[in-house]
Amino acid sequence: MKKLINDAHVVVAESVEGFVQAHADLVKSSGNPEELFVSRAGGAVQGKVGLVSGGGSGHEPLHAGFVGKGMLDAAVPGPVFTSPTPDPILAATKAADGGAGVLHIVKNYTGDVLNFETAAELAEAEDILVKAIVVNDDVAVQDSLYTAGRRGVAGTVLVEKIAGAAAERGDDLDGVLAIATRVNDNVRSMGVALTACIVPHAGKPSFDLADDEIEIGIGIHGEPGRKRIKAVSADETTDLLLTPIVEDLGLSGGEKVVLFVNGMGGTPSSELYIVYRRARSQLEAKGVTVERSLVGNYITSLEMQGCSITLLRLDDELTELYDAPVDTPALRWGA
């Protein structure tokens, strides 16, 4: 294992320390290693619904890279690929509360769901109103290694962006939850891995993939997907991801979507655009309009090579919220 790290045990702590130093105008850290979270530099916005997300680290820029105006109020980075405990989630929830309640945005993994639930109960005992959206956009598998039901993957980025815009414009907690739910109901994803990644404290690849094999339907922690096949062309690979998404979403001609091609961390951006090109062409052939596009590393699996495709069915309001201004460490010049 070769990594630019000092010690597998302090990867998250040191990385978050560098991150908040580099973006001190936008974010700060709790500074407490037992209750580590990142929040907006200016603190909670009074009267605004607070948005808190979190989960295992290793998916950067998700979630801390999305803390800032128009998106999250706080993010809780757990150990690599491991859910944070309820304590830091509670601390982040309190820091994000501006008196209008807090929405938890949770990816559907058993550990995350349980720990966010516990934190929500503790917060409510302190008179903070908390609601939660559990994102489950991955069409690849019904249940998986760490999940009952579908996994939450790249759709989470769109939930955070669009719910963040709704909170910023002044929607109340029920309103922000309704928007987040609408995004989750209309977003689907599926991914492919060309290589595994190495979790620092494990020190070896999270799974084995032969030199000529790819894993279709991979999870963001390297969990098994639908099938392992011989590597095929980018266009064929794209079709294997796109078809189940389009079918599951029940997408038909005349509809409008966000086409989001996400890099898993180790994929050259040129390859992501080749996948984007094919997906767009296939969607257009069906009469679907690609209204907005997102291409890049937004939710990664350390240095894994591969990508995921996400489609979000748009309506006018979701489009407006998607377009609303955002200013976070990962989404500005100087990111």
Add this chain to the structure above:
Amino acid sequence: MKKLINDAHVVVAESVEGFVQAHADLVKSSGNPEELFVSRAGGAVQGKVGLVSGGGSGHEPLHAGFVGKGMLDAAVPGPVFTSPTPDPILAATKAADGGAGVLHIVKNYTGDVLNFETAAELAEAEDILVKAIVVNDDVAVQDSLYTAGRRGVAGTVLVEKIAGAAAERGDDLDGVLAIATRVNDNVRSMGVALTACIVPHAGKPSFDLADDEIEIGIGIHGEPGRKRIKAVSADETTDLLLTPIVEDLGLSGGEKVVLFVNGMGGTPSSELYIVYRRARSQLEAKGVTVERSLVGNYITSLEMQGCSITLLRLDDELTELYDAPVDTPALRWGA
């Protein structure tokens, strides 16, 4: 070799096609495969100095990702790791000319320098005034595989950003060249590779590195650096890059810098922030102020794992230009 490509011969063409589709509000392609370039969707800005850069592909988002308001007017993507010929550079120069002349921003590689020179002569024969800045910020080696003199690497991003801002505020061609020269004179970089990358048409790693080795002073095409050593910690690796940069720049206490930690394409962003953290701490120990920070994949080597560190000595004017608004495919929400 596993890559998300269809055919090694059309990687650049297909990738650029997807790129301009995804960012059609900002950029367009020449559409001519013999004279392929990317330029601002709205065409040349009348009365503004035009900025054109380019070079071998495989370093994305550099250069096409930086075409847009506040930065480049056109970018010329050559084949992977291979200079574009004079014809597309000439075509891009004509497209970028708003009547105030054009600045060529050229990384110091023999092929790029020659082909940009030829294109400049051809442009001048058509009455377009062209000047060039040759960026040579890499302190690792004096001459190298593809270079006489120092190589141009990540400092190029800062030249493009700051010269772009100078052009946008209305500086004339000599003024923009003077600013670009000031950036180049005050910027230094050095990189490290943990892994090699695979050029699509070669189909095999560009060099061999053992499982426990890293290459200090690597070039962005995998050219040899200063030395190959056993992998050491992130902090030690950072010091091996930072020390020669600080010495070469003659940096002393009380000065202000941009600290730019660039990912080579396959490095998790968490690792880049660990490197950033150490570099910042070392600079602060010397009394140097990290005035601005840039951390992420800005000039890559396909899927190579590793990073580079760049320091730019700042003065008030350079800081103001660094901060000026920018809106390009790689530097906005929806990148």
